[in-house]
Each structure stands twice: as structure tokens, then as C-alpha cells.
Amino acid sequence: MPFEFYLFLSSAFILGAIVGSFLNVCIYRIPAGKSIVSPPSSCPQCGHRIRWYQNVPILSYLFLAGKCAGCGQKISLRYPLIELLTGGLFALVLYSFGFCPATPVYWLFAAALVVITFIDLDHQIIPDVISLPGIVVGFACSFIIPWLSWFDSFFGILLGGGLLLTIAWGYQFLTKREGMGGGDIKLLAMIGAFLGWKSIFPIIFLASLAGTIIGVPLMLLRREDTRFALPFGPFLSFAAICFLLWGPQLIRWYLGFLR
Numbered sequence: 001m002p003f004e005f006y007l008f009l010s011s012a013f014i015l016g017a018i019v020g021s022f023l024n025v026c027i028y029r030i031p032a033g034k035s036i037v038s039p040p041s042s043c044p045q046c047g048h049r050i051r052w053y054q055n056v057p058i059l060s061y062l063f064l065a066g067k068c069a070g071c072g073q074k075i076s077l078r079y080p081l082i083e084l085l086t087g088g089l090f091a092l093v094l095y096s097f098g099f100c101p102a103t104p105v106y107w108l109f110a111a112a113l114v115v116i117t118f119i120d121l122d123h124q125i126i127p128d129v130i131s132l133p134g135i136v137v138g139f140a141c142s143f144i145i146p147w148l149s150w151f152d153s154f155f156g157i158l159l160g161g162g163l164l165l166t167i168a169w170g171y172q173f174l175t176k177r178e179g180m181g182g183g184d185i186k187l188l189a190m191i192g193a194f195l196g197w198k199s200i201f202p203i204i205f206l207a208s209l210a211g212t213i214i215g216v217p218l219m220l221l222r223r224e225d226t227r228f229a230l231p232f233g234p235f236l237s238f239a240a241i242c243f244l245l246w247g248p249q250l251i252r253w254y255l256g257f258l259r
Helices: 003-029 059-063 078-097 102-123 128-141 150-175 182-195 197-222 233-258
Strands: none
Touching: 003 078, 003 102, 059 078, 078 102, 078 233, 102 128, 102 182, 102 233, 128 150, 128 182, 150 182, 150 197, 182 197, 182 233, 197 233
8 A cells, every 4th residue: 555545544534533623512512502613612610712722633632631721620531532533434434435525425424423422322312403414415425426326325214214213113112112212213314315225224233233232231230121221323323334334244244144
């Protein structure tokens, strides 16, 4: 692999880390109903206005020793971790797809999934302000991605949203309680818009498998019953990223499992 490509991968990582810094703002402000544009970032404890040199992704956290420059309160480690995560995803997308129209589309898709994941973990909600426009954007981008036809995207929206809606109705009918929120349904419809209908069943299977592997031990650890609430959005997002990066392998694995 030529040296120039490693340089581009590093640039993609840096771009992703910068975007991740902005995603931290979105994760904090969107559930609170605040603007993601203004006012500028400040410490939630003391209100200290964060200067540009105190807001350099990852590096500022290290230079400040993880503390606010104004009041000395600890800054959550999650901030640089989200920047690292987003940078890594940007680099992986570029590595997988190279320089093509799909790359910035999937950068946008990955960034949306990061925001959705952490908002769902914090508040157990998936904001419509992300998922609903995401459905429209995903379908529109099918016209510029060579291997994703508009029909694949449109059917992915119908299959993704419709399948989870059917499962939710069935679960509620059998148990008389809600087991899946509307946010998950809209999220899978958005995933179908970006990845097409062939992604839906492998993603649901992988997300359910990951949820079981993680959820059951947590339930036992907390000594909760089956009503223990674990958001499904992060597992759908994880499975969607896996399909985005390793789709053909995931399909073969899924079909092999069915056999």
C-alpha cells in the first residue's frame, strides 16, 4: 500500500476526530432541546468558555489532564473516546471504500449512528431529528452510490421499518407490554435506506445476538427480571457498522448459520 494512502487514512482519522468533537455537542444538547450551534461550548459545572486551543480533539484532554481549565472538575473520559471512535470509523470507511462518492455518505451515516448510540444509552430515546432526515438522505444518496439502487434503498426502508413494527406489535400482543420503541423502528428504516434491503436480516440477527450476549449477563449481574430495559439502538448501530464494513462476509456467515 503506497505511503500516500496512509497519509490519507491519517487525514481521515483527524477529520473524524474533529467531527467527533462536534458529535459530543450533539449528544449533550439534542436531548435537552438546545441548539447545537450556539452558544459556544462551555464547562457544564462552572460555565467556563472553552477556548479553541482547549478544544482540540483528544490532545486537549491529554494536555488538560482530563480537567476543566476553569474549575478543575474532571472531564468525562467519554469525550475523547467518542472522538477516537469517530476518527477510527472515518479511517475504516476510507480504507474499505477508497476515494468514491460513497465515502462521504458513509462518513455521515457513521456519525449519525454514533450520536444515536450514545443518546440512546443515556436517555433510551432515538431522536426523530436524526432518524427521519436520515431516511430521506439515505434514499437520496442511493442515486449516487453505484452498488445501491433506489429500489434497494426504498425496499430497505419498507422492510426495515415494517419488520420491526411487526415484531413490536407481535410482542405487545403476546405480552401486553411494549418491548420496542418507535425510535428503533425508524432507526432500522434509516439503516435500510443507506445499506439496502439485503442488510436488514443479517443486521437484526447480529444486533439480537450482541444484545443477548451483553444483556443477559447484565440482567443476571443486576438481578433484574425480564423487564430489565436495555436500549436496542446501540446494537442496531453496531450491527449496521459491521455490515457496512464487512457486508459480504456477514451475509455469508448469516446464510451459513441458517443452513
